[in-house]
Amino acid sequence: MTETPQTADFIRDIIAHDLTNGVNDGRLQTRFPPEPNGYLHIGHAKSICLNFGVAAENPGGKCNLRFDDTNPEKEDVEYVDSIQEDVRWLGFDWEDRKFYASDYFAALYRFAESLILQGKAYVCDLSAAEMREYRGTLTEPGRASPCRDRSVEENLDLFRRMRAGEFPDGARVLRARIDMASPNMNMRDPALYRIRRVEHHRTGTEWLIYPTYDYAHGISDALECVTHSLCTLEFEDHRPLYDWILDQLDLPCRPRQIEFSRLSLEYTVMSKRKLNALVQSGVVSGWDDPRMPTISGLRRRGYTPESIREFCRCIGISKSPNRVEHALLENCLRSDLETRSPRTMAVLRPLKVVIDSLPEGYEEVLSAPVHPQNEAMGKRNLYFTRELFIEQEDFRESAPKQYKRLVAGGEVRLRNAYVIRCREVIKDPQSGEIVALLCEHDPATLNANPVGRKVQGVIHWVSAPRSVAGEVRLYAPLFTVAEPDALKGEIVEQVNPDSIEILTGCRFEPELASDAVSLPYQFERLGYFHRDRESTSGHPVFNRAVSLRDAWSKIEQRL
RNA sequence: UGGGCCGUCGCCAAGCGGUAAGGCCCCGGAUUUUGAUUCCGGCAUCCCCAGGUUCGAAUCCUGGCGGCCCAGCCA
Numbered sequence: 001m002t003e004t005p006q007t008a009d010f011i012r013d014i015i016a017h018d019l020t021n022g023v024n025d026g027r028l029q030t031r032f033p034p035e036p037n038g039y040l041h042i043g044h045a046k047s048i049c050l051n052f053g054v055a056a057e058n059p060g061g062k063c064n065l066r067f068d069d070t071n072p073e074k075e076d077v078e079y080v081d082s083i084q085e086d087v088r089w090l091g092f093d094w095e096d097r098k099f100y101a102s103d104y105f106a107a108l109y110r111f112a113e114s115l116i117l118q119g120k121a122y123v124c125d126l127s128a129a130e131m132r133e134y135r136g137t138l139t140e141p142g143r144a145s146p147c148r149d150r151s152v153e154e155n156l157d158l159f160r161r162m163r164a165g166e167f168p169d170g171a172r173v174l175r176a177r178i179d180m181a182s183p184n185m186n187m188r189d190p191a192l193y194r195i196r197r198v199e200h201h202r203t204g205t206e207w208l209i210y211p212t213y214d215y216a217h218g219i220s221d222a223l224e225c226v227t228h229s230l231c232t233l234e235f236e237d238h239r240p241l242y243d244w245i246l247d248q249l250d251l252p253c254r255p256r257q258i259e260f261s262r263l264s265l266e267y268t269v270m271s272k273r274k275l276n277a278l279v280q281s282g283v284v285s286g287w288d289d290p291r292m293p294t295i296s297g298l299r300r301r302g303y304t305p306e307s308i309r310e311f312c313r314c315i316g317i318s319k320s321p322n323r324v325e326h327a328l329l330e331n332c333l334r335s336d337l338e339t340r341s342p343r344t345m346a347v348l349r350p351l352k353v354v355i356d357s358l359p360e361g362y363e364e365v366l367s368a369p370v371h372p373q374n375e376a377m378g379k380r381n382l383y384f385t386r387e388l389f390i391e392q393e394d395f396r397e398s399a400p401k402q403y404k405r406l407v408a409g410g411e412v413r414l415r416n417a418y419v420i421r422c423r424e425v426i427k428d429p430q431s432g433e434i435v436a437l438l439c440e441h442d443p444a445t446l447n448a449n450p451v452g453r454k455v456q457g458v459i460h461w462v463s464a465p466r467s468v469a470g471e472v473r474l475y476a477p478l479f480t481v482a483e484p485d486a487l488k489g490e491i492v493e494q495v496n497p498d499s500i501e502i503l504t505g506c507r508f509e510p511e512l513a514s515d516a517v518s519l520p521y522q523f524e525r526l527g528y529f530h531r532d533r534e535s536t537s538g539h540p541v542f543n544r545a546v547s548l549r550d551a552w553s554k555i556e557q558r559l
Numbered sequence: 560u561g562g563g564c565c566g567u568c569g570c571c572a573a574g575c576g577g578u579a580a581g582g583c584c585c586c587g588g589a590u591u592u593u594g595a596u597u598c599c600g601g602c603a604u605c606c607c608c609a610g611g612u613u614c615g616a617a618u619c620c621u622g623g624c625g626g627c628c629c630a631g632c633c634a
Contacts, residue, residue, distance in 0.1 A: 007573075007581080035634055071633060128632055135630055139561050142630090173632050183562040185630050194632035213634045237563055237629050261565085261627090272634090314582060316572050318565090321627055325570045328583050338596060345593095373596070404594065413592055447592085458592050524593045552594045 004310075006053060009317035011258055015054060015228055024227040024253065028061035030054060031226050032087070032094075033101075033217070035068045036079035036201075038272035039287040040086045040295045042308065042329075043263040049312035050260070051230055052092040064224055065094035069102050070216045072200035080201070082287070086295040091305045097224075101216050102202045104223055108211045109163065111219055111249050112174060112192060116155045120248050121192060122147055123158035124175045131173075134180075135188050141181035142188045148177065162195055165208045169195050176215075178244060186241045190214055218242040222251035229255045232262040233319060260317045266326045267477035268293045269484050274491045281492040284478075290532075290543045291478045291499050301475070302520040302530025302545025307336040323483065330546045337520060337528045337545075342370045342377060345415065345460040346523040346542075347507045348472055350389035352464065355420065357440035358386040363466070366446070368416035380511065383466035384417050389507050394459040395437060397425060402555055404457035406437075411450075412457040415524060419445040419455050460524050467507040470540035472529065474501040512540055520545050 006012070019026055030051040034044060055061035065087060069075050087094070115121035124147045126134060136142030150158075159174055161167065174193035182188055192215040199205055221229045229242075236259045246254060264270055269278075270293060278284045278292070287294050290301035298308065311332040315324055355362075364384040370377040394405040394412075406412040411421045424438040442450055449455075480496045481487065487494045512521070514537035520530035527547035535541040 009572090033634095037634080068634070074633075124632095131632075132630070137561085137630060141561090170632065175632095185562080188630085191632045196632085210632095212632075217634085233564070234628055235634090239563090259564085266570085314571070316582095318572070320565055320572085322571065325583070328571070331583060334595090343593080372591095372593080402594095415592060417592090419592095445592095449592085455592090457594085460593075522593085522595085525595070526593090527595095548593075548595050550594075555594075 004313060006057065006313055007316070009260075010319070011050070011228070011230060011260060011317055012054060012057075014258060015058070018227070019058060026060075027225070027227055028055060028058045029064070029225055029227045030061070030230060031064040031066050031099075031221065031224060033066045033068045033220075033231075034083050035071070035074075036076065036083060037071070037074040038079060038276055039082050041270055041272075041275065041293045042265060042295070042298065042311075043270045043293075044086075045090060045295060045308050046263045046312050046315065046317075047230070047232075048087055048090055048092060049309055050317055052087075053312075054228075062097065063092070063094065064097040064099055064226070066099040066220060066224065067101065068213065068217065068220075069100050069200070069202065070211050070213060072198045072210065073196065075201055077201050082296065086299075089299060089305055090295065090308060099220075099224060100202060101211075101220050102200060104216070104220055105203060105207055105211070107223065108216055108219060109209075112159065112211075112215075113156065114250075115176070115192075115248060116159055116174075117152060118248060119152060120177050121174055122150050122155050122177055123162065123172050124148075124189075125172050128170065131191075135185065136180070138185070144180055145175070145189065148180075148189070159193075162193070162209050163207075165197075167195055169197050171195060174209075176241075176244070178241075184237055184240055186214070186238050187244070190241060214238055214241050215245060218245050218255065218257075219249065219251070221255040222246060222249075222253050225253040226255040227253070229257045231257060231259055233259045234262075235259055259319070261319050261322060263315065264323045264485070265293060265329065266323055266482040267479050267484070269479070269491060271485075277490075277492055278478075278495070283492050283495045290473070291475050300530075300533065301543055302528055303333055304336050304519070307333040310336065326477065333528065333546050334549070337522065339374070340371075341519055341522045341528060342517060343368075343372065343524050344380070344509050344512060344521045345382075345462055346472070346509070346512070346521075346526065346529070347389045347391050347460065347462045347467075348503050348526065349392040350462075350505065350507050351392045351395055351434065352436040353388045353390050353420070353461070354436055354438050355386050355388065355441050356423075356438050360386060362386045363463075366417055380509070382416055382509070383463040385463040385465055387464035388414070388461050389464055389467065390414075390437075390459055390461045395422070395434070397434075400559055402559065405459055406457065411442075411453075411455045412459055413445070413455050414441075414461045415458050417446065417461070418442060419450055460526075462507045462509060464507075466510055468510055468513045468540065470506055470508055470512070470535075470542070472503045472506045473532065473541065473543050474503065475499060475544060476501075506542075508540060508542075512542075513537055514540070522548075 032051045052063045055063035173191045175189045178187045288296035288300045366382040367379045397408045418441040420439040420441045426436040520528040528545045529542040532541040
């Protein structure tokens with residue numbers, strides 16, 4: 001797909017302005033700073049596309065990957081691995097600039113001592129509950145901790161002993177000494193370091209104290225000489241603290257934090273806490289369940305990196321609250337796949353058709369384009385045999401005139417093959433269920449229109465003996481309401497029970513048994529389907545990434 | 560309620576004092592061996608509301624209204 005250049009947004013405007021004015025010596029350095037405590041989702045893709053995108057658009061621009069691993073309790077290498085895989089898969093490259101906040105633990109510690117020496121930080125003995133009490137409320141100022149005026153010497157001694165492991169977890173914290181009466185809660189002497197006897201996935205047991213996000217983030221940015229530190233709106237209130245910390249310290253660079261609104265998507269949730277709950281409870285099969293808004297879920301579903309990048313381009317960057325329609329995401333996938341996805345035919349719910357104008361064992365090899373608008377993609381063979389399968393919903397004994405498919409006594413075109421006429425409907429004498437259709441074909445209609453009449457319907461089909469059986473998984477949104485975040489109660493109990501439908505006994509063209517096409521196929525007239533990782537050559541399994549646009553369903557609803 | 564932020568078509572989103580871009584959705588119509596694609600055409604006299612400034616305002620000012628975020632030793 002040809003990628004449309006990104007249009008301007010307020011962040012790109014600021015960056016362009018800074019660049020032309022020589023701010024930060026005209027350098028552009030961004031960073032994507034995930035916490036390795038979960039898998040990346042489409043909201044992260046927005047941030048990745050922004051940070052890596054803006055760096056790529058400007059000569060000399062660079063974007064670092066930095067793991068914000070300051071809270072070992074929740075973090076794990078499983079996540080650092082998956083994050084790298086996902087960023088790479090999306091098409092971005094951090095080259096040799098992979099960093100960890102934990103790379104800076106020693107430096108962070110020294111800066112903390114520097115803050116203490118300046119009288120800008122103190123060790124506080126208040127418990128978490130007491131601290132909350134002392135903090136005040138939105139409308140009342142907080143009160144000073146009894147430890148607020150400790151001497152520099154005592155603070156330094158205590159802080160060193162915190163590091164040395166002399167105090168139990170949670171016994172004391174290091175706090176910034178700012179303003180307990182600030183209307184901004186973040187400025188009421190925020191915690192900088194806490195004691196946690198937890199093994200860190202990278203530093204092991206070396207550290208017993210860990211820096212908080214507020215303390216570590218700005219310094220990490222400065223140490224990497226980040227120029228523009230882009231984050232989401234909920235950090236807006238933290239910016240004064242971000243700036244305060246940088247102002248107190250002697251750092252090589254001065255980054256600037258700019259906030260934009262996070263993505264929310266209809267019919268899904270984006271918080272890692274909720275996604276984690278879905279995974280842990282088993283209502284989804286894992287982080288890569290095709291219903292999940294995770295990068296790995298979208299990938300397994302059949303979304304392409306190109307389509308996700310295009311989606312991120314379309315939604316733009318702003319500060320307004322938003323909830324993007326699912327249709328936009330689907331449109332991005334469809335328009336990517338429309339031009340380059342190989343075509344094939346698959347029958348999801350087979351109905352047997354016997355062409356009794358043909359002799360037993362008849363087989364004719366027909367040729368069909370892999371892509372009707374792109375000859376360069378080549379041809380494939382179709383096997384026209386006496387027994388075929390068509391889609392159950394493509395036949396009706398009687399139907400309104402708008403119905404263009406096969407009806408009893410009527411004609412329809414088999415795609416890439418002949419026009420057939422249904423002569424007789426065979427039913428199970430017991431249940432009355434239709435078991436087969438007896439049809440005749442018109443030999444003059446291969447690559448030619450019938451003479452003297454118009455046949456307007458075209459349906460897909462597959463040879464009975466020359467097709468392979470397999471499974472298809474159809475998906476619907478994980479939640480039935482557009483805004484599941486507003487739902488009360490356990491998120492796990494709100495999941496749409498019909499969000500997955502497994503169809504067995506589907507029939508595919510023979511090549512689908514086992515080939516290694518990486519792009520999803522278009523199952524003609526049905527949608528785009530991607531081979532699942534559970535698929536085997538004996539048992540192909542396909543996920544429907546997205547259906548084709550369906551005008552008929554709208555017409556039918558109006559009837 | 561203190562502070563921060565946001566409010567332009569059903570959904571995103573341009574616009575930065577000169578008379579409402581674009582995409583998605585939706586609705587017509589043409590082409591079509593995918594009811595797909597493609598192609599044409601339609602879709603905000605109006606920018607949360609009310610005043611004001613100005614020859615002229617979505618853009619500036621004032622006052623309202625509505626929404627989101629913050630009281631973790633999470634990020």
